[in-house]
Amino acid sequence: MTRHLISTGSPFEKVAGYSRAVIVGDMCFVAGTTGYDYTTMVLPESVEDQTHNCFKTITETLEKAGFSINEVVRAVYYVTEIAYADRVFPIFGTYFAHARPAATIVGVTGLYKPEMKIEIEVTAKKA
Numbered sequence: 001m002t003r004h005l006i007s008t009g010s011p012f013e014k015v016a017g018y019s020r021a022v023i024v025g026d027m028c029f030v031a032g033t034t035g036y037d038y039t040t041m042v043l044p045e046s047v048e049d050q051t052h053n054c055f056k057t058i059t060e061t062l063e064k065a066g067f068s069i070n071e072v073v074r075a076v077y078y079v080t081e082i083a084y085a086d087r088v089f090p091i092f093g094t095y096f097a098h099a100r101p102a103a104t105i106v107g108v109t110g111l112y113k114p115e116m117k118i119e120i121e122v123t124a125k126k127a
Helices: 009-014 047-064 083-096
Strands: 005-008 021-024 027-034 070-081 102-107 116-127
Touching: 021 047, 021 116, 027 047, 047 083, 047 116, 070 083
Parallel strands: 070 102
Antiparallel strands: 005 021, 021 027, 027 116, 070 116
16 A cells, blocks of 8 residues: 655654655544644744644645545644643644544653643544
8 A cells, every 4th residue: 555645844854754644545644743833943832822733734734635634533632731631622622623533632741842732643534
């Protein structure tokens, strides 16, 4: 089965040797995505703004791959403080009101850079 790679142009992708997404058949696997605005490489301070940026990158990546946010079947959220969960749950709900994927939230002690507060990875499947 053919693999198709999708990049956002993030410098992290080239350095770490990964793709923002990999398409295999009717599945799209989107890598863990943090809250950077990848056009400016600015990371907002608030977990809410970082979450919106995660979804902006994820949505654009899925569209570039020929998928939509409504085809997401699995989501995993990593937050650096579990107390962030109550602040970001409503944001998840706005983006996934239709798809309602199976989801997990994990509290972690840190991400790649200390200013990162959330990372989201998703998997989408064509109907």
